[in-house]
Amino acid sequence: MNTELLLQLINQSIASHNRFQKKWDAFDADDSLYIDESKALSVLAELETRLEENYPFFHPRYAGQMLKPPHEIAVAAYVMAMQVNPNNHALDGGPATAKMEMEVVQQIATMFGYKKHLGHLTSSGTIANLEALWIAKSIHPEKAIAYSSSAHYTHHRMCDVIGAKHVCLDNFNDIEQAITTHTIGTLVVTIGTTSLGQIEPLHEILPIAKKYGVRIHADCAYGGFFMLLAKDSKPSIDTRSFLLLNECDSIVIDPHKHGLQPYGCGCVLFKDPAVGTYYKHDSPYTYFTSKELHLGEISLECSRAGASAAALWATLQCFPLESEKGLGSVLKRTREAALQFSQQLTMSRLLCEYVPPELDIVTYFPRTKNFSASEVSSVVERTFTSLMKRQHDPLYLATVIVDSQTIKRRYPDFITDLPTAKIFRSVLMKPEHAGFVAKMLKEIEDDLSA
Numbered sequence: 001m002n003t004e005l006l007l008q009l010i011n012q013s014i015a016s017h018n019r020f021q022k023k024w025d026a027f028d029a030d031d032s033l034y035i036d037e038s039k040a041l042s043v044l045a046e047l048e049t050r051l052e053e054n055y056p057f058f059h060p061r062y063a064g065q066m067l068k069p070p071h072e073i074a075v076a077a078y079v080m081a082m083q084v085n086p087n088n089h090a091l092d093g094g095p096a097t098a099k100m101e102m103e104v105v106q107q108i109a110t111m112f113g114y115k116k117h118l119g120h121l122t123s124s125g126t127i128a129n130l131e132a133l134w135i136a137k138s139i140h141p142e143k144a145i146a147y148s149s150s151a152h153y154t155h156h157r158m159c160d161v162i163g164a165k166h167v168c169l170d171n172f173n174d175i176e177q178a179i180t181t182h183t184i185g186t187l188v189v190t191i192g193t194t195s196l197g198q199i200e201p202l203h204e205i206l207p208i209a210k211k212y213g214v215r216i217h218a219d220c221a222y223g224g225f226f227m228l229l230a231k232d233s234k235p236s237i238d239t240r241s242f243l244l245l246n247e248c249d250s251i252v253i254d255p256h257k258h259g260l261q262p263y264g265c266g267c268v269l270f271k272d273p274a275v276g277t278y279y280k281h282d283s284p285y286t287y288f289t290s291k292e293l294h295l296g297e298i299s300l301e302c303s304r305a306g307a308s309a310a311a312l313w314a315t316l317q318c319f320p321l322e323s324e325k326g327l328g329s330v331l332k333r334t335r336e337a338a339l340q341f342s343q344q345l346t347m348s349r350l351l352c353e354y355v356p357p358e359l360d361i362v363t364y365f366p367r368t369k370n371f372s373a374s375e376v377s378s379v380v381e382r383t384f385t386s387l388m389k390r391q392h393d394p395l396y397l398a399t400v401i402v403d404s405q406t407i408k409r410r411y412p413d414f415i416t417d418l419p420t421a422k423i424f425r426s427v428l429m430k431p432e433h434a435g436f437v438a439k440m441l442k443e444i445e446d447d448l449s450a
């Protein structure tokens with residue numbers, strides 16, 4: 001983080017709230033809320049110590065899971081709005097931030113090419129998916145929701161929560177057969193799978209789904225902002241599925257993954273605004289002073305932080321959803337990092353690529369002497385721990401369990417003594433990774449040959 005800038009922005013956030021408060025007559029805070037300054041300072045000092053247990057998510061040395069801190073502008077905007085603490089469940093709970101939410105959701109809908117939409121922010125991708133699946137079940141109550149084995153694990157769970165029939169398909173190869181065998185009403189297609197960052201073939205699935213009147217829900221929680229690269233004049237990703245997202249019935253995207261936001265920011269969009277009727281409720285304690293549609297009427301959750309909408313709104317003012325600048329430039333760098341990594345793996349004697357990166361997640365494993373699933377897994381485990389635990393410049397990777405047969409198809413001399421193997425997985429989701437991958441690979445190789 002740029003500390004100078006952040007301090008300046010946070011100062012402005014605090015001063016702004018002070019000016020807001022001064023518009024009303026002053027009163028004394030109640031004694032029950034009083035805390036001793038030295039107590040507060042010592043609690044924060046203890047918090048600092050406790051937080052040291054975290055991994056350095058901000059640093060390119062952290063190349064593990066999908067984690068990075070929010071941008072300074074998001075932090076400052078969040079702090080500014082949080083002091084007011086608006087609640088976006090109703091227009092009266094947060095009139096200003098509800099408008100911002102509608103604006104940012106509109107920007108996201110436009111990015112995907114939706115001409116009309118119904119949508120809102122959520123507290124996470126899981127809740128956003130839950131909502132999309134709930135609408136899917138409301139439309140086809142007797143039919144199954146199908147997802148692939150690469151889908152996020154919460155789809156299975158959320159289908160149980162809403163009591164929907166559901167089926168997990170190994171892949172989408174024989175989708176026509178699957179639709180008729182399982183009486184599928186909705187297909188979940190993941191654009192950017194969580195483990196490998198793969199794009200499921202929406203371009204092949206969509207025509208068949210249309211033929212059978214099957215709905216499509218696109219889970220773009222992680223991959224959604226790569227839409228900006230798909231619209232680039234020289235795209236560095238496979239654009240075929242992205243460019244059809246506007247034909248999907250619903251889309252989920254997580255601004256708290258690739259949108260520079262703090263946690264608590266997912267988003268769900270529906271192509272047909274008429275699905276709003278499924279949300280209808282008539283609660284005596286929601287307060288209506290407006291005839292306009294308000295966000296509480298179109299969302300499953302009640303209370304939601306208005307500060308999340310403010311943070312995303314401010315961020316998109318600085319990083320517009322464009323290919324050649326703004327957020328597009330950030331994603332371009334993360335994609336570059338993955339491509340560089342992949343390129344350098346082809347020249348490595350010690351490391352092999354598992355599958356080529358489709359977005360910014362890379363997967364790789366050591367070419368061990370005994371080139372077997374068991375040996376690769378144990379070397380991966382050992383190297384993973386040794387890099388993370390070392391005194392100087394630790395390196396934080398992640399691991400993933402994959403199918404041994406998939407490795408064998410690309411590396412015929414691989415010995416499949418176990419059905420699965422543990423390999424490395426790195427999410428290169430910070431633009432700074434682009435300047436770091438050569439160093440990172442060298443450090444992994446050094447550890448392997450030590």
Ligand SMILES: *Cc1c(COP(=O)(O)O)cnc(C)c1O
Nearest residue numbers: 124125126152194219221222254
């Ligand atoms: C992260 C992710 C989710 C879950 O989102 P949360 O915000 O973590 O609840 C769902 N689907 C995909 C594809 C994801 O990458």
